[in-house]
Amino acid sequence: MQKLLIKHPIPYPIHIGFDLELPQAPGPRALIFDLAVEGYAREVAARLDIAASLGLPGGEGVKSLANYARVLSWLAQQALPRDTTLYVAGGGSLTDLGGFVAATYLRGVRYISLPTTTLAVVDASVGNKTGINLPEGKNLVGAFYAPEGVYAELKTLRTLPPPTFKEGLVEAFKHGLIAGDEVLVDVAPVSLEWEGLERYLARAVMVKVQIVEADPTEQNERRKLNLGHTLAHALEGATQGAVSHGVAVGYGLLFAALLGRTLGGADLVPTVLQFLHWLAPPPLPLLTWDDLTPFIHRDKKKTHQAVNWIIPKDMGRLDIQPVPEEVLIGCYQEFLSLAAMPHPKSP
Numbered sequence: 149m150q151k152l153l154i155k156h157p158i159p160y161p162i163h164i165g166f167d168l169e170l171p172q173a174p175g176p177r178a179l180i181f182d183l184a185v186e187g188y189a190r191e192v193a194a195r196l197d198i199a200a201s202l203g204l205p206g207g208e209g210v211k212s213l214a215n216y217a218r219v220l221s222w223l224a225q226q227a228l229p230r231d232t233t234l235y236v237a238g239g240g241s242l243t244d245l246g247g248f249v250a251a252t253y254l255r256g257v258r259y260i261s262l263p264t265t266t267l268a269v270v271d272a273s274v275g276n277k278t279g280i281n282l283p284e285g286k287n288l289v290g291a292f293y294a295p296e297g298v299y300a301e302l303k304t305l306r307t308l309p310p311p312t313f314k315e316g317l318v319e320a321f322k323h324g325l326i327a328g329d330e331v332l333v334d335v336a337p338v339s340l341e342w343e344g345l346e347r348y349l350a351r352a353v354m355v356k357v358q359i360v361e362a363d364p365t366e367q368n369e370r371r372k373l374n375l376g377h378t379l380a381h382a383l384e385g386a387t388q389g390a391v392s393h394g395v396a397v398g399y400g401l402l403f404a405a406l407l408g409r410t411l412g413g414a415d416l417v418p419t420v421l422q423f424l425h426w427l428a429p430p431p432l433p434l435l436t437w438d439d440l441t442p443f444i445h446r447d448k449k450k451t452h453q454a455v456n457w458i459i460p461k462d463m464g465r466l467d468i469q470p471v472p473e474e475v476l477i478g479c480y481q482e483f484l485s486l487a488a489m490p491h492p493k494s495p
Contacts, residue, residue: 150350154274156361158294162274164350168301172196173233173258178226180219180246182206182238185264188304189237192262198235200226206239208389211280213289219249233258233296239265240272240316240393244290247278251293261295264304266316267394270323270352273298275360275373285446286381292365300349305340313340314427315394320352321423322401325416326372327355328464333419335426372466375458376400378447385443386435395429399487404460406479406486407471413461421486432487437480 149165170192179201181189186203193201202222204210223232236246236259243261250259263273279290305313317335324332332352338345356373363370380400383391391399402424405416447455454470461467 150346152350152353152357154357154361157364158276160294160297162298162300162353162357164269164300164302164353165346166302168299170196170262170299171260171297173260173296175231175233176200176228177233177235178202178223178228179235179237180204180242180249181236182242182264184239185237185304185307188264188301188307192235192237196235200228204238204242204245206242208241208281208286208384208393210241211245211286213280213282215245216249216280219245220253223249223253228253228257230254230257233260235260235262237262237264238268239263240267243268243272244277244279244287247276247293247295248280248290250295251278251291256293258296261298263298263300265308266305266313266349267319268316269300269302269305269349270316271319271356273300274353274356275370276364285385285443288446302340302345302349311428312392312394315392315398315429318394318397318401318423318427320349322373322375322397323352323355325401325419325460325463326359326375326466328462329355330463333423333463335423368468371456371468372458375460375466376404378444378455378457379403379440381447382440382443383432383435386439387433391432395427398424398427398429399432399483402486403479403483404458406482407457407475408460408462410475410479411459411461411467411471413459413465414463416460416463417486421489437477 152162154160177198179193179198181203183203184206234250250257261273263269276292276294278293279287282288320332321335338348359370376397380396383396402420405420409415456468457471459467
């Protein structure tokens with residue numbers, strides 16, 4: 149088991165491993181969970197004596213105003229008071245929703261995050277970001293709200309289809325680019341059977357921990373964690389979620405690498421293409437730049453009238469800056485030709 153600690157602004161532990169001991173919170177307890185891990189959720193409820201539990205379908209669609217209202221109403225119907233602890237077991241989307249529910253129900257109750265996908269382990273469960281989507285774009289409503297702890301039970305990863313397991317590692321690869329960490333960039337050995345899995349995931353999480361501690365509310369340095377996400381969120385929005393988050397970020401990293409090379413940085417395009425070859429994502433639907441711009445211009449990193457792009461100039465060296473429209477369009481045309489190259493199918 150790997151034990152990490154996020155120290156600032158609110159300390160909490162992060163445990164990553166198999167057969168973890170879970171904390172039994174004092175007072176009333178409730179559980180919301182992804183139906184894909186219902187067996188694990190029932191086990192948690194039995195171990196921790198949680199009588200109130202609610203299952204929801206996972207995936208990006210769960211982060212809606214309707215589901216947010218549904219969970220709040222369910223908590224109220226259970227007459228759960230302010231000293232309740234909400235356990236949240238699921239992937240990245242349910243983690244975001246559950247954290248936002250905890251942040252706002254009765255103006256805030258304690259919650260404990262039990263991430264059950266690679267994406268949630270590496271990214272969504274750490275860093276205090278919670279939120280939901282609007283029809284106009286991703287993550288446009290939310291709050292910074294810290295859990296009491298994060299307990300990543302890796303046996304739940306066995307419930308994932310192989311492509312979903314791999315898609316979550318896009319965020320670990322991204323952390324490798326941000327930190328200049330060749331170990332994280334080399335995803336080839338990563339599998340459920342690999343003896344180095346716990347250490348690899350903890351190493352990826354530690355990159356995010358260090359950035360979050362330096363910039364908890366995303367005023368400057370933390371924006372680097374959005375590498376690849378501006379185009380990714382536009383791809384998700386323009387396709388109404390038909391492109392999954394992991395696949396979208398993989399393609400978004402390719403576009404970011406093209407921007408970096410065009411703006412005078414090192415050529416990271418081959419590195420990202422090698423990763424995409426390993427990921428073997430499905431092909432993108434045909435989308436024009438005009439299809440994406442409404443979502444790009446609603447990006448949450450926008451300030452005044454400019455969208456700030458995260459530009460990788462080299463491994464471990466990123467700039468944050470607006471980019472001229474003609475550069476974006478030129479890189480997008482090159483992106484379309486590279487993204488159309490065939491990738492082998494995932495096993």
